[in-house]
Amino acid sequence: MMQNRYCDVTLPIHKNVQLKIKKIIMVKIFNLIAIAALLSGCKAGDAAHEAVERELRGSWEITDLRGNKPKTIKPVRIEFSEDNRVNGFLGCNTVRGTYMADIKHQRIKLNGLATTRMTCPDQNFENEMTKALEDAANFTFEDGKLVLSGDDRSPLATFKKISHPEVTNKYWKVVQLDGKAVTMEASQRQEQYFILRSDGTVNGFAGCNNFTGAYQINDGNRIRFNENMAATMRACPNLGFNERGFLEVFRLADRYTVSGDTLQLIVGKRMPLAVFEAVYF
Template sequence: MKYITTIIVAFFLASCGAHMKNKQSINTSMNKKWELSAFGENKTSSNRPIYLDLSENGKVSGFVGCNRLMGTYVIESDNQIAFSQLGTTRMACGAKEMELEGQLLQLLSGTNSFTIENGKLNLSNGQSSAIFYEMSDNKIVNKYWKLTTLMGKEVEMADNQEREQYFILKSDHTITGFAGCNHFNGSYKLEEGNRIRFNENLAVTMKACLDGNNNESAFLKVFKMADNYTINGDVLKLNVGRRAPLAVFEAVYF
């Protein structure tokens, strides 16, 4: 009887040890910055990266669209997580930013499960979900790059132009931007040696701006031609081979 009891105790301790080891492994994979990519199948768009920073001590912080976030979280099992004591700063932003922030906060408040696979975190509350990617620390990613020079010539905004021409690279390897009349999006790939490749089939809206910016096609062509980049502080150059830069950009911070 004593022998059987010893076996049961040993089995129980081994199970607890395996569970704790598995939980530590989960914590390690969770403890990083996660950039929001999509709600379900719908991609998100923002001029600043929306992210969660899950620390080792059970604290969560980040940026949720307009305000900074703070709170706590606990991993309750292999795939269960709960956020609590969530709070934000009190900044007011545009309707689009506030709507996105409200959706994310509502999701986090009810989140009860998660999965991590191939650098992607999925949080779910049973009815909706959000997808996050490991936040890139590459200097070219997660910055608002405003076009300043195109094919060697300084650019100026047309009188009726909606906004400056720009692009943003996100951690999920997607690109979004504004070409002067139309918005565009697509994908990109970074390689060693400051090599960069953009998907040649960028998706571009079909707005007609007859009296607007007349260099839109030239700007979009940059992303078809560029194969490398140079970056010096807040100045970025997209190049092809070793020729003069196709375009020069300046980082803008909000």
């Protein structure tokens, strides 16, 4: 019976062939590294673009219009939403439309802007504000602020991101003070209210006098108002409302709760010092 005999045979490979094989392997490794780096760069670029998009979305309060600080009583703001809609408040009228943003080149265009048609005391400002929004072609972020500029890159308007939007930049009208309902008296020119602005200032009307000051919101719905609030000194002898008691609320309050359009200012674990309702114009 014959047995098959096998043997391993090693064929010699020419040195040039070996070099060619090594070169091919190195080229493939290099290509794989390059592709991995490209994919990584794309992901990093996408992440950067997404971060800019997230920063752009949200509510912004104007701080500068063509080099001038707005002097409107109510905060002027715009809001960019995820569905490419834009809406805002011009101080008296509201505005809405759509927007397109080229995140990579930081280009922006607001389209189809339409405003309500109420007659306003500062119509010139509203017209300038609307024109600035229509002329906006670029956007940048500078020191946490949003700057809209024209085709020539000249600044048109600067905005500050609105923090704590559930309570800031809203017109809060008092409806209850120290557990008692508050109604507007015939001798009052308007109801008592206050507004927390994005820049950390507060202003309002106490029933006879206007007041202004500063505030700070901390974690856990903690709030503190500057004790040195400034107020006008008008005398209102026919006013039955306790104006001093109203202003005392801001000196004492250290916490707030908000539910929808109802805000309570509280001190410690006591009953609310005052209850307010949001008013929209």
